[in-house]
Structure formats: C-alpha cells, structure tokens
Amino acid sequence: MPKRTVLDPQGQTIQHALSGLGYRQVRDVRQGKFFVLNLDGWSRDEAQSQLERISKEVLTNPVIEEYRFEIVD
Amino acid sequence: MPKRTVLDPQGQTIQHALSGLGYRQVRDVRQGKFFVLNLDGWSRDEAQSQLERISKEVLTNPVIEEYRFEIVD
Known part of the structure; x- marks a missing residue:
C-alpha cells in the first residue's frame, strides 16, 4: 500500500x-498490492518473523509503501 | 485476486x-490488487450494494478475477 x-x-x-x-x-x-502466501514448515512464531522480513525486504519498498500481514491457519 | x-x-x-x-x-x-475506498454519503446498506456493483463492474474482471470487500466504519 x-x-x-x-x-x-x-x-x-x-x-x-x-x-x-x-x-x-x-x-x-x-x-x-495483495499477496497470498502458502506456507509449509514454519511454526506460527517463525512464520511471524519470517513474514516480517519477507514483507520488508522483498515484497514492499519501505520508502514509499507500508504493509501489514495476517497469518491464517 | x-x-x-x-x-x-x-x-x-x-x-x-x-x-x-x-x-x-x-x-x-x-x-x-487491493483498494481502499473512502466513502461519504451512503448508508451501510447502500454502501454494501454499491460496492458490490463497483467491484463487479469496475474494479475486477469477473472472467479471471474474484473479489471480496469489507466495510469498516
């Protein structure tokens, strides 16, 4: 966003x-933009921290975009 | 989506x-894609039906995309 x-x-x-x-x-x-990621192999806590990194480093440009994500079981 | x-x-x-x-x-x-619309002048019911139309007729291509929306006060 x-x-x-x-x-x-x-x-x-x-x-x-x-x-x-x-x-x-x-x-x-x-x-x-909106992304749906299918994850397999992470605990919920791992998913939380890995998604934080993926959002920040891969999926958004932090200079002009903000993000938020939700983990759904 | x-x-x-x-x-x-x-x-x-x-x-x-x-x-x-x-x-x-x-x-x-x-x-x-993800859209945030700022609305003014519709009741919640009107917003519901108008957003249904806007989603279907303007914001998505119903042949290849699906949509969902949420109204937040």
Missing part, C-alpha cells in the same frame, strides 16, 4: 473514473 | 525469487 504521504496516481484515476460513472460518494481511492 | 484456476505468473515469479533467497517454506504465492 502506498504511504499516505505518497501520491497514488492509479488510485486517483480510479476515483475519477468512478466519479464519472456517477459514484460520487467515493471520495478517495488508494491502490495497493 | 486471480481465480484459482487462472495462472498467476507474477505470483510464480515471486515464489521463485523467495525460494532462491532461501525462503523455501513459501510454497505458493498469488498476487492480487
């Missing part, structure tokens, strides 16, 4: 398009 | 990269 302080031209374009289609109640759109 | 029956080359590339970096416990990756 782009940080709030970072411009999101894709989101703005979608907001414009929706407004043009009559959805004027949509005031703001931000677009981000 | 691409449907399970649809190939996801981006997700596969990420899975390969992670495996190469030593994260072999990540068996599968699927990549999708």
Whole structure:
C-alpha cells in the first residue's frame, strides 16, 4: 500500500473514473498490492518473523509503501 | 485476486525469487490488487450494494478475477 504521504496516481484515476460513472460518494481511492502466501514448515512464531522480513525486504519498498500481514491457519 | 484456476505468473515469479533467497517454506504465492475506498454519503446498506456493483463492474474482471470487500466504519 502506498504511504499516505505518497501520491497514488492509479488510485486517483480510479476515483475519477468512478466519479464519472456517477459514484460520487467515493471520495478517495488508494491502490495497493495483495499477496497470498502458502506456507509449509514454519511454526506460527517463525512464520511471524519470517513474514516480517519477507514483507520488508522483498515484497514492499519501505520508502514509499507500508504493509501489514495476517497469518491464517 | 486471480481465480484459482487462472495462472498467476507474477505470483510464480515471486515464489521463485523467495525460494532462491532461501525462503523455501513459501510454497505458493498469488498476487492480487487491493483498494481502499473512502466513502461519504451512503448508508451501510447502500454502501454494501454499491460496492458490490463497483467491484463487479469496475474494479475486477469477473472472467479471471474474484473479489471480496469489507466495510469498516
């Protein structure tokens, strides 16, 4: 997800398009990425710390993006 | 999110990269899009039905993608 302080031209374009289609109640759109990872072989604690690293070092650009993740059994 | 029956080359590339970096416990990756919409002027019921339409008609390609949304106050 782009940080709030970072411009999101894709989101703005979608907001414009929706407004043009009559959805004027949509005031703001931000677009981000979404990943579903299938894990096997880590305990829940290991998964927590490994996913922290994967998120920070591989899946996001920490300068302009923020992330959050959830572990589902 | 691409449907399970649809190939996801981006997700596969990420899975390969992670495996190469030593994260072999990540068996599968699927990549999708994520939108945060700021709404104003709809009741919760209206938001529910309008978001259903927006998801289906604007934000996803129903042939290859599936969606779900959540309304947060």
